[in-house]
Amino acid sequence: MDLKLKIWRQKDSQSRGKFVNYKLNDVSPDSSFLEMLDVLNEELVERNEEPIVFDHDCREGICGACGMVINGRPHGPDSLITVCQLHMRKFKHGDTIVIEPWRARAFPLIKDLMVDRYAFDKLIQESGFVSVNTGSAPEANSIPVKKHYADLAMDAAACIGCGACVAACKNASAMLFVGAKVSHLTLLPQGKIEAKERVLQMVAKMDELGFGNCTNTGACEAECPKGITLTNIARLNREYYYAKV
Amino acid sequence: MSTIFTSSIGKKLMMSLAGFFLLAFLLVHLGINLLVIIYDDPMVYNKVAHFMGTNILVKIFEIVLMGGILLHIIYALILQIQNWIARPKRYSKANYSNTSFFSKFMIHTAIITLVFLAIHFADFYFKAKFGHTETLVVDGVLYHDLATEIVDKFKMLPFVVFYIAAFIFLGFHLVHGFQSAFKTYGLDNSRFTPVIQALAIVYSVVIVGGNTMIPLMIYFS
Numbered sequence: 036m037d038l039k040l041k042i043w044r045q046k047d048s049q050s051r052g053k054f055v056n057y058k059l060n061d062v063s064p065d066s067s068f069l070e071m072l073d074v075l076n077e078e079l080v081e082r083n084e085e086p087i088v089f090d091h092d093c094r095e096g097i098c099g100a101c102g103m104v105i106n107g108r109p110h111g112p113d114s115l116i117t118v119c120q121l122h123m124r125k126f127k128h129g130d131t132i133v134i135e136p137w138r139a140r141a142f143p144l145i146k147d148l149m150v151d152r153y154a155f156d157k158l159i160q161e162s163g164f165v166s167v168n169t170g171s172a173p174e175a176n177s178i179p180v181k182k183h184y185a186d187l188a189m190d191a192a193a194c195i196g197c198g199a200c201v202a203a204c205k206n207a208s209a210m211l212f213v214g215a216k217v218s219h220l221t222l223l224p225q226g227k228i229e230a231k232e233r234v235l236q237m238v239a240k241m242d243e244l245g246f247g248n249c250t251n252t253g254a255c256e257a258e259c260p261k262g263i264t265l266t267n268i269a270r271l272n273r274e275y276y277y278a279k280v
Numbered sequence: 281m282s283t284i285f286t287s288s289i290g291k292k293l294m295m296s297l298a299g300f301f302l303l304a305f306l307l308v309h310l311g312i313n314l315l316v317i318i319y320d321d322p323m324v325y326n327k328v329a330h331f332m333g334t335n336i337l338v339k340i341f342e343i344v345l346m347g348g349i350l351l352h353i354i355y356a357l358i359l360q361i362q363n364w365i366a367r368p369k370r371y372s373k374a375n376y377s378n379t380s381f382f383s384k385f386m387i388h389t390a391i392i393t394l395v396f397l398a399i400h401f402a403d404f405y406f407k408a409k410f411g412h413t414e415t416l417v418v419d420g421v422l423y424h425d426l427a428t429e430i431v432d433k434f435k436m437l438p439f440v441v442f443y444i445a446a447f448i449f450l451g452f453h454l455v456h457g458f459q460s461a462f463k464t465y466g467l468d469n470s471r472f473t474p475v476i477q478a479l480a481i482v483y484s485v486v487i488v489g490g491n492t493m494i495p496l497m498i499y500f501s
Contacts, residue, residue: 054372104375106373135371138370205363205367206363238287238289242287245366246366247363248291248359250359251380251383252383253379266468269463272463272466276293276466
């Protein structure tokens with residue numbers, strides 16, 4: 036298939052970026068979206084032009100490195116997948132595809148489609164962990180966990196920190212990410228011990244990093260490649276109030 | 281460490297509590313106003329309005345209500361400005377996502393409602409408090425004839441159209457506001473949320489329906 040691509044190009048964080056139009060012919064419908072960009076980049080290199088910079092790593096949908104807004108949707112026109120799992124058969128011959136980076140003050144642009152998502156790492160560093168003694172691994176069955184809570188914690192732990200929630204939210208809020216991390220740890224006995232400090236510190240850090248405020252629109256839930264639900268945001272709210280009183 | 285009044289979650293809590301208080305007030309307001317069309321005798325409404333204007337508890341409640349409106353507006357403004365700052369560059373292509381439609385236009389419907397509220401206050405509230413209205417004396421008590429005031433206003437077509445349009449926009453604001461408040465309180469699960477969403481629609485239909493029925497029935501009577 037032949038495609039018209041409208042891609043955001045920006046030299047660095049200080050430069051003014053702009054959309055550049057490209058034509059790409061004979062794209063295989065079986066190729067992934069990132070492979071399509073690889074082909075375009077090879078053409079650009081052959082023409083002695085600067086290739087398009089974008090994040091990617093595992094290309095198996097589990098690392099959370101890739102991410103771009105395709106035709107207005109983070110990770111493109113499909114549900115529960117990352118960009119690397121998006122295939123060109125989702126598009127038609129002659130389509131124009133608009134590709135933009137994540138847009139958020141907390142995710143400053145580095146180059147082209149690559150943004151700095153270090154803000155998420157800072158959130159984890161702040162309190163997104165459990166303190167444990169080093170040594171040999173404890174016996175797994177020594178701390179009983181109810182199946183219901185184990186399932187909820189596992190669902191929350193599916194978050195890969197790709198940032199699609201922030202990208203999709205009209206307020207660039209990180210509440211779904213923080214909600215997932217707080218839920219994942221707080222639902223388990225090991226995480227309950229530091230639950231209060233964790234939620235207070237993570238919310239304070241989230242505000243400090245310049246993310247927006249949640250307005251419960253559900254855009255994050257709709258675009259999350261791992262199906263993290265809004266109930267995690269409600270749990271974050273509950274945990275926050277509980278820690279405050 | 282931020283406090284419950286300054287953190288993002290705290291600010292939303294304050295805004296939603298004030299908003300929910302206003303939701304309760306809207307029901308009371310509608311209930312009283314329906315008296316104008318339910319009873320032919322304007323004195324029924326005038327007596328209730330007189331009680332509302334003179335009772336000390338209602339007067340205290342009035343201050344609380346003004347505080348609630350101010351609190352809701354101030355927190356909403358702070359949150360909205362922070363949200364705009366959080367996304368300095370917007371997407372060129374509108375975000376398609378499976379989100380609640382009305383949630384995207386909360387600030388727009390809020391501004392329309394605020395303009396409506398200013399006009400509504402000038403028309404009825406301030407006029408009843410400080411302006412000149414017709415008065416009636418019944419059993420030695422002086423009443424403002426607000427029922428006739430309302431009927432006179434709603435005999436004018438532009439006024440009727442403006443009120444109906446304003447209430448429809450307010451309804452859009454309420455649909456999201458009602459159910460979003462519960463999420464902000466931390467109440468959200470797969471069984472509970474559909475019930476709340478249905479209640480939000482019922483509540484909004486009652487408020488919009490009731491408040492548009494009043495000018496329509498007066499205009500066509």
